[in-house]
Amino acid sequence: MSGEPYLLCALIPPGSVDAEVGRLKAALFCDHGLASAQSVPPLVPVAFLDPGRVRPGLLSRLNGRVNAGWSATLRDSEWIEGHLYARVESGGVWTSLRAGALQECGLPGEGLFPAAQGFYLGCVDAPPGSRAVMCPPIPPRRFRTADLALVALQTTTPGGEWWNDLHWEIMEERPLRGRRER
Secondary structure, three states, rough: OOEEEEEEEEEEEEEHHHHHHHHHHHHHHHOOHHHHOOOOOOOEEEEEEEEEHOOOOOHHHHHOOOOOOOOEEEEEEEOOOEEEEEEOOOHHHHHHHHHHHHHHOOOOOOOOOOOEEEEEEEEEOHHHHHHHOOOOOOOOEOOOOOEEEEEEEEOOOOOOHHHHEEEEEEEEEEEOOOOOOO
């Protein structure tokens, strides 16, 4: 397939959180007909990267930036630059991962959506007037495991309705365990 490629570093949740976020995304699609809510799997976007700058071992090096025993909690929903997120409080984990990813291979331009500290729920196709009332309740779920992944995204309609023609694939994945202090 030809089209605009993007490489995203992201957190992939454990099964129970994946299912919970998946239900939220499905409800947004069913209740409001928003295709962008189903465009990507449940993930927390860390950073869009320059594929030419990604070197082997990136995910291992990012894992080393996090202390073992980390945890994160789902909070409320939030609109960021016209996109809906289920906010995640991570005690600095997301910030550390993002800083490391951007330092090593950040993309100088924009991605398809903002990399924000929360699960991407889409809804970019929601009419602006309806967004104020479109804040689904988010159960305060805590999780202590996740995978760090490089996700390839490709669309033939960048800048337009990209969610209608989006293909994604997990290119590399590793458990986010963090480093143990000695």
